[in-house]
Amino acid sequence: FLSWSRTGQGEMIQGQLVSGNFFSLLGVKAAFGRTFFPEEDQTPGAHPVVILSYRFWRQRFSGSPELLGTPLTLNGQKFTVIGVAPEKFTSLLAGIAPDVWLPLVMAPQITGDSELLANRGSHWLFAVGRLKHGVGLLRARADADLLALQISQAHPDDHQKLGAAVFRATLVPGPYRGYVGAFTGLLMIVVALILAIAGVNAANFLLAQTVDRRREMVIRYALGANRARLMRQTLVESVLLALLSGAAGLVLAFWTVPLLLQLKPPTVPIRLDVPADYRVFGFTFLVSLLAGLLLGMVPAWRGTKLNLTQTLKDEGRSGGRGRARLSRFLVAGQIALCLTLLACGGLCLRSLHNAQSIDPGFETRQRLSATVDVQTLNYSKSQAKAVFSSWIERVRALPGVESVGLASHLPLETTSMGLAISIPGYEPPRGQDEIGIAVADVSSDYFKAMGIPVLKGREFTRQDSEGSQLVVIINEAMAERFWPGRDPTGLSFTIGDLASGQRYRIVGVVKTGRYQTLSENPQPFMYRSILQHYHPKATLIAHTSGSPLSLLAAVRRELQTLDPNLVLIQLSTLEQHLAFALFPARTTGILLGVFGLLALVLSVIGLSGVVTHSVSQRTHEIGIRMALGAQRQEILRLVMKQAMEITLAGWLLGLGFALGLTRFLSSLLYGIQPTDRLTFTAASLLLIVVAALASYIPARRATKVDPLVALRYE
Incomplete structure (x- = not known):
C-alpha cells in the first residue's frame, strides 16, 4: 500500500x-x-x-x-x-x-x-521467468532447488533451510490454485446439475409434445417424409428453445453478477472484474447448442418411432407405455439430483450457522478497528511512537469510546508472526527441531478493548516499555501445554535459543481464541508489549458504548488531524473483520442454498408436469373407473401413488449421489460431518413433502373428471 x-x-x-x-x-x-x-x-x-x-x-x-x-x-x-x-x-x-x-x-x-x-534473510519477493524452448517445469524446479542449495551453502547464517517453489505463472498463484480450483470446480458441478435438472424438464416437455403430434407425424410420414426429416424438425425446435433459454440466462447473469460480487467483504482489498466478453458469449452459445442437441435427441428418436396402423387407430391420444416409463425415469433422475443439491446446500447452511456461532475468543459487537502504516511516510521510530500515542489518546477522548488498544495485527488476519522459543527443562517432540509459537505485539488496554478476559496475572502497562524487563502474556492453551497444572505467571522462557536469545517473564494468562482460522484447534499463542517492540504498521481497536459505525469517520479524522498525509489501510467494525474469516463459509452456504432451492423448484415443476400429462392421457381410463363406481378418493390415491413412486425412486437414487458428493465438502464444513443425518433427513422430508403438494394439484383435478365427458372423449 x-x-x-x-x-x-x-x-x-x-x-x-x-x-x-x-x-x-x-x-x-x-x-x-x-x-x-x-x-x-x-x-x-x-x-x-x-x-x-x-x-x-x-x-x-x-x-x-x-x-x-x-x-x-x-x-x-x-x-x-x-x-x-x-x-x-x-x-x-x-x-x-x-x-x-x-x-x-x-x-x-x-x-x-x-x-x-541488502538483507539476505528477508524473503519478500517472487521471481517470474520465461522458460527456454524445450525446458519444462520439472527441469525448472530442479534448477531452482539447486540454486537454493548453493545460496544456503554460500550464506549459511542467513539461509539455513532455503528452499524454492516453482509454479506456472498463472493469474491464480500455485499455492492457492488448488483451493480456487476446488471451489470453482464445485460450482461448475453444481451448475451442471442445475442444467441437467432444467434439461429434464425441457426433454419431458418436448417428449410430451412429440407424443401429442404423433398423428401429424404419421400423416406426414405416409405422405413421403422420412424419419430423418421428422427428427430434424424436433431437433431444430429443441435447439431454438435451448438458445433462447441461454440468451435469457445471459441477461439474468448480467443482473445477478453484481449481487454475487456483494458477497465479498468490504475489508478484502481484491478487485473482482467479471466482464461479459466473447468468451462468455461463446461458452454460453456452445453449452446451449449442445444441451439443445442432447435433450432433443431423445424426444426426436422416441417421437418418430411410428406405427401407422396403431397410431391412426389411437388417434394420437396415447403415447404408449414406453414414453411414460421414459418420462418417469427422467423425473426420478431429476429428483435424485435435487436431493443431492438440497443436501449440499443444507450442510453448507448449517456449517455457516456453526461458523457464526464459533467463539473467536474476542468480542466483535461495538468494536471498530483502524490500521495505519506510518512507514509509507518514512516516519522515524520516535515520530511513529508519538503519532500512535497521540492517536490513541485522541480516540480515547471521543464521546462513546470505552477503551482503546493497539496491536501489530488482529486475530484471523492473513498477516501472522511466529517465533521460536526455548523453555528450560522442556524438550521438543521427536522430529521437531524447535518450538514455534505465533505472537502478536499489543498495548495496554488491548485485552480490555478486545473483550479478551485475563485469567491469571495482569495486562500490560505503560511501564512495560523499552529498557524495562521483557514481559509476555500467554494464552491458556500455551499454559496447559508447557506448564500443565501450574500457574506460569512469574516464570520465564527465551525467545530464540537458551544461550543467545532474549529472556521474557510471563506476567499473565488470557483466554484462548482463534488466531488463523475459525476451524482451528486450540493453539498456543503469546503476546508481547508493543512498547518493547516497534511496529510502523499497527491496528487501533476501540470499544464503543454505541454503534461503532458512527465513530468510523471520527477515528479517521483524528488521525489526519495529526498528519493529513497519513492514510488508513483499513477501517471497519470487528463484525466486518470477522466477516472476512466467514467469507468462504458464507459464499458456499448462500450459493449452494440458492441452487438447492432452485433445483427443488425445477424438480417440482417437472414432477407436476409429468403427473398432469399422465392425467390427461388417462382421462378415458379415469372416466371408466368413475363410471364403474370408483370414488374420488380412490382416483386421488391412484394418481398420488404414481407420483410418490417416482419421488421415492428418485430419493433412493439421490441418497447415493448425495453421500458421494458431500464428502468433497468436508474441508469447507464447520462443526458438521458431510454425512450428517439431521441434514439428510431434513432435505429428504422437504423434498417428499413439496413433491406431494406439487402432485396433489393435478391429482385433485383428476377427481373432477366428468365420466360422461371422458367416455364421449373416447
Missing part, C-alpha cells in the same frame, strides 16, 4: 515494485508513454519513475495525456510519471490490480527500510 495525496488529504492506493525488465518479459507495451528502461533498475534511489494502471489513470486523472512527465507524490517521495499500462493489464495475480508500478530499486525510499534490498 502507498500513500498518495492530490487534494491535501492522503489516500491509500496499491503499488507493486518490479524489476526493470518486468514489462518486457511479459511482452507488455505501454498504452501511453513507455515502460521502464533497464538502467532505471540498477542504482537504488537514482530513478524515481512510476507507471500508472489504465484504470487509475482514467479514474483519477480523467485519462489526460498531459500527465506524462509530471510528478506524483507517493509515500512522501516525488516520482515522475513515464507511462500508462494497457487497459486489460492487471499484473500477474487475479484480483490484485496495482494502481502503480515502481522500480524495484526504489524499495528503500518507498518503505523507509535502507536494508531491505
